[in-house]
Structures are given as C-alpha cells and as structure tokens.
Amino acid sequence: MIEARGLSKVFHTTVRRPGLGGALRSLVSPERVAKVAVRDVDFRVGKGELLALLGPNGAGKSTTIKMLTGILTPTSGEALVAGVVPHRDRERNAHNIGAVFGQRTQLWWDLPARESFAILRDIYGVPEDRYRERIAEFDGLLELSEFWDTRVRHLSLGQRVRCDLAASLLHDPPVVFLDEPTIGMDVVVKEQVRRFLRHQVEERERTVLLTTHDMTEVARLAERVVLINHGRIVLDGPLQEIRRRFGGTWQIRATLADAADLQEIERQERFAVGDGSCGSDGSGQGRGSVRGDRPDGSSGPGGPFGGQRDLSSLPGFAGIGVLRREGLRVVFGPVGDGAPSVHEALKVVIGRFQVTDLALEENDLEDVMRSAYLSDVPGQGALAPGGSSSSPSSPSSSSSPSSDPSASSDSSSSAAVSSTSQGG
Numbered sequence: 001m002i003e004a005r006g007l008s009k010v011f012h013t014t015v016r017r018p019g020l021g022g023a024l025r026s027l028v029s030p031e032r033v034a035k036v037a038v039r040d041v042d043f044r045v046g047k048g049e050l051l052a053l054l055g056p057n058g059a060g061k062s063t064t065i066k067m068l069t070g071i072l073t074p075t076s077g078e079a080l081v082a083g084v085v086p087h088r089d090r091e092r093n094a095h096n097i098g099a100v101f102g103q104r105t106q107l108w109w110d111l112p113a114r115e116s117f118a119i120l121r122d123i124y125g126v127p128e129d130r131y132r133e134r135i136a137e138f139d140g141l142l143e144l145s146e147f148w149d150t151r152v153r154h155l156s157l158g159q160r161v162r163c164d165l166a167a168s169l170l171h172d173p174p175v176v177f178l179d180e181p182t183i184g185m186d187v188v189v190k191e192q193v194r195r196f197l198r199h200q201v202e203e204r205e206r207t208v209l210l211t212t213h214d215m216t217e218v219a220r221l222a223e224r225v226v227l228i229n230h231g232r233i234v235l236d237g238p239l240q241e242i243r244r245r246f247g248g249t250w251q252i253r254a255t256l257a258d259a260a261d262l263q264e265i266e267r268q269e270r271f272a273v274g275d276g277s278c279g280s281d282g283s284g285q286g287r288g289s290v291r292g293d294r295p296d297g298s299s300g301p302g303g304p305f306g307g308q309r310d311l312s313s314l315p316g317f318a319g320i321g322v323l324r325r326e327g328l329r330v331v332f333g334p335v336g337d338g339a340p341s342v343h344e345a346l347k348v349v350i351g352r353f354q355v356t357d358l359a360l361e362e363n364d365l366e367d368v369m370r371s372a373y374l375s376d377v378p379g380q381g382a383l384a385p386g387g388s389s390s391s392p393s394s395p396s397s398s399s400s401p402s403s404d405p406s407a408s409s410d411s412s413s414s415a416a417v418s419s420t421s422q423g424g
C-alpha cells in the first residue's frame with residue numbers, strides 16, 4: 001500500500017552571512033548549502049497495517065510523509081502509495097489518502113466543522129448515503145456531535161483534531177498519514193483517538209503511517225516501528241524486537257506451585273555456578289553468573305551478566321536467568337546479549353513451570369527508544385529491513401496491540417497476570 005524505495009530529499013537553502021556587509025554579499029553572491037533531510041529510505045507498509053515512523057526532532061519524519069503525500073517531490077528514489085506516484089498524480093493520490101497534521105487543520109476556520117464536512121463531501125463526491133453512514137460511525141467513536149456546530153476557531157485542540165480525523169476519512173481512503181495527531185491532547189481524548197485508529201486499522205483495514213513522540217501511543221498502536229535518524233532508517237522491525245535489542249531489562253516474577261520445579265531451578269543454578277566462582281549463599285540471591293560446566297561436559301553460555309544465575313541449560317531457557325529467589329517466588333531476568341523479549345520469556349516460563357501467580361515488568365519504552373536513538377550506527381543496531389526480524393519466533397510479530405502487556409501503563413510498562421499453567 002505504501003512503498004518507499006531509495007527515497008531521498010535534499011533541501012537547498014541560502015545562507016545569510018552576518019552583518020550588513022554580509023547581507024549585501026549574500027545578495028550579490030548567495031551561498032547555497034545542501035541539507036540532506038532524508039537519504040535512501042526504504043520501507044513498505046501493507047494493507048491493514050499501522051506503522052509508527054519514529055525518530056528524534058529533525059530526523060526526517062515529516063519530510064518523508066510530505067513526499068508520500070505528494071507535498072514534496074523526492075530528490076531521488078520512488079514513492080508509491082496505493083499504486084500512485086504521489087507527486088506525479090496528486091489528484092488521484094488525494095483520493096487514496098487521508099492526512100492529519102496535528103498542528104494544522106484542513107477545516108475552514110470560520111465555519112462550523114459540520115459545514116467543513118459538507119464541503120469535503122462535495123469536493124470528494126461522496127454519495128449522500130455513504131456520507132451519512134460515515135458521519136454516524138465517526139460520531140459514535142469520536143463524539144463529534146456535541147461540538148460540530150461550533151466554529152472551528154472556537155474548538156478546543158482535542159475537539160478540532162477529532163474533527164480533522166473524521167474529515168480526513170470522509171472519502172474512505174485506504175491509506176492514512178498521521179503526523180503527531182495527538183500532540184497536546186489530554187489522556188482521555190488521546191485514548192479515544194487511539195481507539196478510533198485501532199478501529200480504522202482492524203475493522204476498516206486502512207493502512208496507517210503514524211509519526212509520534214508519544215511512546216504510549218506507540219505501545220498502544222504499533223506492532224511495527226521504523227526508526228529514522230539523520231534522515232536514514234536505523235531500524236525496521238516489530239516493536240518487541242526493538243524492546244529486546246535496546247531494552248534488555250525485564251523481570252518475570254513467578255510463584256511456583258510445585259516444589260519439584262524449585263528443585264529443578266536450583267539444580268540448573270548449580271550447573272551455572274559449577275566452577276565454584278559464584279556459589280549460592282543459600283539466600284537465593286545470585287552474586288553473579290559465570291560460564292558453567294554442565295553435567296555432560298558442555299559449557300553454558302558465558303558473558304558478563306552480573307546478578308543472574310543462568311538457566312540456559314534448561315531447554316528453551318537460553319538467555320534467561322534467575323535474578324532472585326525467595327521460597328517459591330522466583331524472579332527471572334534476561335542474561336547476556338541473546339536474551340529473549342519478556343513475551344518470549346513468559347511463554348517459556350509458563351510453558352515449563354506450574355505457576356500460581358505471575359507479574360511482568362519491562363522497562364519504559366521511552367528508555368528503550370533513547371537507547372535506540374543513541375545507538376544510531378547504520379547496520380549495527382539495524383534490524384532486517386521491511387519488517388522482518390532476526391527473531392522469527394518472536395511472538396510479538398503476530399500479537400495484536402491490545403494483547404501487548406506493555407500497553408498496560410502510560411509511563412511504565414508493567415502488567416500483572418494471575419494464571420496457573422501446567423509445565424511440559
């Protein structure tokens with residue numbers, strides 16, 4: 001639905017030299033500088049997919065969206081949106097896309113929103129029955145009728161953006177571009193807008209490209225994320241893959257139902273500390289982990305991952321260790337560079353042990369993104385482009401945003417689950 005192939009944009013600007021003399025010289029012989037805003041960007045977004053395009057200020061997100069909406073012509077490369085090259089066929093492109101730029105409005109400032117909708121209906125030639133249907137649907141989800149007879153200039157920000165969202169979808173476009181749609185909104189309205197967007201993706205199968213600096217929004221809405229920095233794509237992959245790469249800290253606190261499972265864990269811990277350099281103190285507090293010799297003579301995975309007892313010798317537990325134990329309560333955590341995501345680890349833990357209680361904690365998505373932005377070295381942190389990840393077994397790639405435990409909290413991503421599962 002949306003495809004960017006080697007998309008680049010270079011802006012040429014004139015530098016103003018300082019002072020009056022400088023200004024005169026700039027007039028006579030202007031100094032031109034080239035600014036590469038977007039370079040060689042490749043990605044695809046499929047039908048019914050919501051992709052979050054993320055990056056720090058000035059990374060090139062808006063420039064990319066402007067090329068995909070036909071506002072800007074790429075310097076090189078190609079953009080294809082619903083089969084149309086946006087800058088070449090703007091009119092057809094306009095019929096295929098809806099766009100909301102959070103800071104601007106497409107509504108007529110001096111008219112009530114409802115009249116703006118009617119004008120857009122006529123511009124796009126939407127049949128009256130379809131128009132009524134859509135207005136009813138949008139009103140049901142966004143509660144527009146309370147204020148759609150108010151002039152747009154008198155609407156609050158949240159009301160205005162809700163009207164803008166509805167306006168952008170009146171002609172039923174398959175593709176929607178949203179540039180920071182919820183900026184400045186209160187949490188209640190933000191949540192309403194997110195529900196609306198989820199509905200549009202899941203029920204109407206719209207393709208959505210979203211930019212935002214709001215990590216809660218990302219956690220709530222996006223399964224896949226493209227991270228752009230200095231105009232280049234740094235990462236393209238499932239959100240959970242990015243968490244796994246850049247937010248390696250998580251904890252799973254489990255209460256075991258069966259003392260035999262605890263003995264099994266203790267046995268594995270003893271393998272992990274088999275060379276005696278990190279013995280158990282009996283309190284269950286690990287003092288550090290080391291490469292352990294297994295009974296079969298093989299070595300466990302090594303590496304500096306202080307504090308955990310490596311459980312890698314248990315089938316499926318590669319990269320999972322024990323942080324703490326207290327009676328039947330065991331805290332599992334990641335070990336080493338190849339640690340799984342919290343979701344993968346959760347599956348392993350409840351698949352292996354019978355538990356009576358579980359709680360998950362993973363680190364704040366803001367921290368994860370900060371690490372990802374700071375590790376902006378092309379090819380190093382990069383996941384496989386095009387949405388494929390280096391971890392094909394990642395459960396997150398098929399999970400819906402609503403099932404994401406990370407989506408449980410605005411600021412910290414934690415979830416508590418009570419369950420009993422029989423280990424296998």
Ligand SMILES: Nc1ncnc2c1ncn2[C@@H]1O[C@H](COP(=O)(O)OP(=O)(O)OP(=O)(O)O)[C@@H](O)[C@H]1O
Nearest residue numbers: 011013035037055056057058059060061062063064
């Ligand atoms: N019309 C323009 N002329 C010159 N430079 C521009 C122009 N538009 C954008 N740029 C530059 O291109 C770079 C990318 O800008 P862009 O607006 O795409 O960033 P962004 O990722 O959307 O940032 P933000 O999150 O702050 O909105 C910036 O360095 C910006 O200064």
